[in-house]
Amino acid sequence: MLARIAHELFWLGRNLVRAEHTARMLDGVFQADVQGRPDDPAGVTLGWGSILAIMGANPEGLPARRDDVLERLTLDADDPASVVSCVARGREGARTVRDVISAEMWEAVNTTNLTLLEGDLSARLRTGPYSFYQYVKERSALFWGLTRRTMLRDDASAFLIAGGRIEAADMVLRMLRVALPVADADDTAARDGQALALLQAVGGFQAFRRAVPGPPNAQPVARFLLFERAYPDSVAASVESLLQSIEQADLNPRNSEPVLRLTRLGADLEFRRRSEIAGVGGLHGTFEFIQSELAQVDQDIAERYFAGAAAPGVVATHVNA
Amino acid sequence: MDEVFGPGGVPHPELVPLVAELARLGPEQLAAAGRRRDAIFMQQGITFDATGEDGPVKDRPFPLDLVPRVIPATEWTHIKRGLAQRIRALNHFVDDVYHGREIVRDGIVPWKLIVSRSHFARAVHGVRPPGGVYCHVAGCDMVRDSDGSWKVLEDNVRTPSGISYVLENRVAMTRLVPQLFQHYRVRPVDHYPQLLLAALRAVAPSTDDEATVVVWTPGPMNSAYFEHAFLARQMGVELVEASDLVVRDDVLYMRTTSGLQRVHSVYRRLDDDFVDPLEFRPDSLLGVPGLVRAYRAGSVAIANAFGTGVADDKAVYHYVPEMVRYYLSEEPILQNVKTYLLTDPEQLHHVLGRLDELVVKPTGESGGKGVVIGPSTPKAELEKVAKYVQAEPERYIAQEIVKLSTVPTAGVDGTVAPRHVDLRPFAVFGETIKIIPGGLTRVAMVEGSMIVNSSQGGGSKDTWVLEDGTDAEREEPTIPAPLPPTMPDLRYGGWTGQAQQQQQQQQQAPAPTTAGEDA
Numbered sequence: 087m088l089a090r091i092a093h094e095l096f097w098l099g100r101n102l103v104r105a106e107h108t109a110r111m112l113d114g115v116f117q118a119d120v121q122g123r124p125d126d127p128a129g130v131t132l133g134w135g136s137i138l139a140i141m142g143a144n145p146e147g148l149p150a151r152r153d154d155v156l157e158r159l160t161l162d163a164d165d166p167a168s169v170v171s172c173v174a175r176g177r178e179g180a181r182t183v184r185d186v187i188s189a190e191m192w193e194a195v196n197t198t199n200l201t202l203l204e205g206d207l208s209a210r211l212r213t214g215p216y217s218f219y220q221y222v223k224e225r226s227a228l229f230w231g232l233t234r235r236t237m238l239r240d241d242a243s244a245f246l247i248a249g250g251r252i253e254a255a256d257m258v259l260r261m262l263r264v265a266l267p268v269a270d271a272d273d274t275a276a277r278d279g280q281a282l283a284l285l286q287a288v289g290g291f292q293a294f295r296r297a298v299p300g301p302p303n304a305q306p307v308a309r310f311l312l313f314e315r316a317y318p319d320s321v322a323a324s325v326e327s328l329l330q331s332i333e334q335a336d337l338n339p340r341n342s343e344p345v346l347r348l349t350r351l352g353a354d355l356e357f358r359r360r361s362e363i364a365g366v367g368g369l370h371g372t373f374e375f376i377q378s379e380l381a382q383v384d385q386d387i388a389e390r391y392f393a394g395a396a397a398p399g400v401v402a403t404h405v406n407a
Numbered sequence: 408m409d410e411v412f413g414p415g416g417v418p419h420p421e422l423v424p425l426v427a428e429l430a431r432l433g434p435e436q437l438a439a440a441g442r443r444r445d446a447i448f449m450q451q452g453i454t455f456d457a458t459g460e461d462g463p464v465k466d467r468p469f470p471l472d473l474v475p476r477v478i479p480a481t482e483w484t485h486i487k488r489g490l491a492q493r494i495r496a497l498n499h500f501v502d503d504v505y506h507g508r509e510i511v512r513d514g515i516v517p518w519k520l521i522v523s524r525s526h527f528a529r530a531v532h533g534v535r536p537p538g539g540v541y542c543h544v545a546g547c548d549m550v551r552d553s554d555g556s557w558k559v560l561e562d563n564v565r566t567p568s569g570i571s572y573v574l575e576n577r578v579a580m581t582r583l584v585p586q587l588f589q590h591y592r593v594r595p596v597d598h599y600p601q602l603l604l605a606a607l608r609a610v611a612p613s614t615d616d617e618a619t620v621v622v623w624t625p626g627p628m629n630s631a632y633f634e635h636a637f638l639a640r641q642m643g644v645e646l647v648e649a650s651d652l653v654v655r656d657d658v659l660y661m662r663t664t665s666g667l668q669r670v671h672s673v674y675r676r677l678d679d680d681f682v683d684p685l686e687f688r689p690d691s692l693l694g695v696p697g698l699v700r701a702y703r704a705g706s707v708a709i710a711n712a713f714g715t716g717v718a719d720d721k722a723v724y725h726y727v728p729e730m731v732r733y734y735l736s737e738e739p740i741l742q743n744v745k746t747y748l749l750t751d752p753e754q755l756h757h758v759l760g761r762l763d764e765l766v767v768k769p770t771g772e773s774g775g776k777g778v779v780i781g782p783s784t785p786k787a788e789l790e791k792v793a794k795y796v797q798a799e800p801e802r803y804i805a806q807e808i809v810k811l812s813t814v815p816t817a818g819v820d821g822t823v824a825p826r827h828v829d830l831r832p833f834a835v836f837g838e839t840i841k842i843i844p845g846g847l848t849r850v851a852m853v854e855g856s857m858i859v860n861s862s863q864g865g866g867s868k869d870t871w872v873l874e875d876g877t878d879a880e881r882e883e884p885t886i887p888a889p890l891p892p893t894m895p896d897l898r899y900g901g902w903t904g905q906a907q908q909q910q911q912q913q914q915q916a917p918a919p920t921t922a923g924e925d926a
Contacts, residue, residue, distance in 0.1 A: 087663055088645050089662045089663055091646075092664045181636075182627050184640065185646050186640075189640075193451055241664065335664065336664075
């Protein structure tokens with residue numbers, strides 16, 4: 087398929103997953119914030135400052151107010167990290183590839199975008215953002231459901247899914263790194279509270295309960311979100327699915343840099359899951375390692391598939407003459 | 408004239424059921440269906456950018472009027488033959504212009520007229536595409552005069568657009584007002600993408616595998632991008648932009664995730680000017696360097712071929728009936744609207760005296776840009792026009808005003824009133840010329856207005872060509888539906904002699920055969 091289209095599909099997947107994850111995160115944090123005891127605000131919250139840090143939107147670490155953060159990361163069309171921006175970019179991407187994705191998928195994205203821009207959203211957000219985030223989550227589920235249901239399982243859907251999975255892994259890792267900081271290693275109570283909020287923010291609380299017998303403390307939550315392959319949004323599950331997609335899209339996967347790197351990363355995750363790592367502090371090395379590996383995979387994918395043809399003057403390797 | 412109601416407000420016999428059904432629907436239901444239509448079109452993203460009274464409007468739902476326009480089979484046969492004849496002549500003309508120029512040497516079309524046009528492409532002189540087909544896709548604008556006769560207003564053989572709306576309109580109509588269809592057998596239009604794909608394959612240079620066909624779009628910013636994507640999707644081919652294409656050693660390739668892949672046939676939707684910066688406009692960022700060389704080398708087919716713009720010109724249009732006589736030795740079936748060439752001093756003088764009664768059009772523009780309609784233009788404005796025309800008479804033509812026919816049209820509130828319409832049928836020229844029944848009927852949404860361009864607020868109508876058993880147009884031969892297996896008859900003791908024999912007889916019954924003709 088066309089390199090440009092593969093690139094668009096990859097980013098369509100990324101943008102839509104980012105929109106959903108951001109919505110989930112804000113929703114989870116908002117709930118935790120409302121429920122949090124006034125005398126112990128850090129007890130069960132992820133904190134609005136951390137949210138901005140997760141999105142890389144507040145490099146100076148300025149104090150953050152709830153309403154500002156909600157407004158900015160949800161509705162601000164000028165902020166590329168906001169939910170509406172991600173959906174709008176997704177919609178533009180889908181428009182470019184509408185001859186490749188199914189008509190129903192395109193309609194799902196297009197309608198989501200239209201609805202998100204309708205009416206007085208700021209008011210809706212102030213009175214209670216639940217319905218807004220719920221809508222984004224539902225529409226996202228609709229899109230991915232339609233992808234599974236109506237899109238041909240060829241290299242086009244493989245790139246779409248690959249984009250979604252790499253973004254999901256990246257989002258979860260970002261959240262882990264910010265929510266479970268290594269610096270204040272003594273403050274385990276606060277960190278456990280953060281872990282619970284994080285679990286709720288990714289929508290994995292119930293899954294965690296069923297999979298892990300212990301309490302939702304920082305260490306088991308981090309291990310769950312990293313290694314639990316049975317949980318679809320864990321980093322390990324995303325890496326596995328990403329690998330499968332790329333293998334499917336590549337004509338010659340044995341020779342493919344991203345496939346090799348992902349295979350090694352999968353094995354590495356499995357090894358780390360089995361080995362005992364002391365505390366969250368020990369896991370931090372893993373967060374960083376996986377994130378840098380994924381960044382490398384992202385670059386490999388771009389070079390191998392999206393650059394398209396060989397550089398000018400070089401004879402192409404695969405020509406259907 | 409009105410196409411539905413004759414003198415005295417009596418509907419034509421064929422249209423009585425439609426009028427009755429519309430009356431049964433009533434304004435309220437029609438208006439409600441209109442709101443559903445807008446919602447569906449917005450959701451599906453079937454929109455376009457228009458220039459409204461209060462400035463440009465982005466992403467407006469394409470306005471489909473819910474009252475269809477009906478064309479009886481006999482009338483359609485006439486139009487179809489006329490168009491096919493015209494397109495054959497135009498194709499001969501393009502070939503002639505870039506080869507022998509017989510028509511010029513025989514003094515029928517002046518060479519100066521052809522060579523001075525910006526659409527004349529020196530770069531493809533002497534190149535003959537596979538099969539000698541230049542105008543693979545044509546869309547001719549037609550109008551009905553006050554006496555009911557069909558006339559050609561314009562030939563579009565560069566990149567005519569609108570076919571996607573023809574197909575989408577039909578689908579939308581069956582969803583929104585299915586009851587209107589119940590009294591009619593309407594000829595289908597949805598085979599167009601297959602016809603186009605077959606034509607594009609037919610003209611591709613020979614290859615061991617199946618030819619790779621692509622649709623080439625200028626990009627998502629183009630106002631017809633919806634159509635480009637629609638056609639690519641319907642044909643199941645790649646929709647490429649210039650950045651996806653590259654020419655190596657006079658062969659065209661596209662950049663894929665697994666390297667370069669050869670392209671054999673391109674349905675391009677951008678003008679000659681932009682296709683190749685080495686041959687046409689050097690500042691074009693939309694083009695592919697070396698494409699014209701590849702085309703000249705015969706390694707890639709381009710539809711429509713480079714240089715077809717000479718047949719698209721509004722001044723050349725004047726000569727098309729002559730071309731039909733010259734190349735085909737036939738009398739033209741369809742007439743032109745009376746056109747004056749302003750390079751002729753006598754005609755120029757005549758036109759300048761009657762500017763307030765005529766339409767003046769710039770020859771090189773499309774989409775209704777720069778058109779001056781005499782009767783509805785203030786005097787001061789007309790004096791300015793007279794000056795332009797006198798300064799550069801070769802850049803303009805003048806035409807008699809055609810009082811376009813009207814068809815009942817539903818307003819926003821669902822009430823039906825007559826509005827002016829034109830028609831753009833679409834033809835595909837591969838191995839033979841095939842014309843899709845009907846075409847895009849464009850309708851002026853304002854009372855009395857004759858401006859039907861969708862970029863200027865016009866709407867469209869689903870156009871029905873009726874099936875007619877008595878006509879020369881017959882259905883394609885169809886494969887008879889398989890007979891359902893007969894259950895053994897239990898009353899006579901199951902699957903025995905008689906029942907079995909009966910079934911055999913049924914299966915051996917001769918299949919109904921019909922003689923077929925091209926669509």
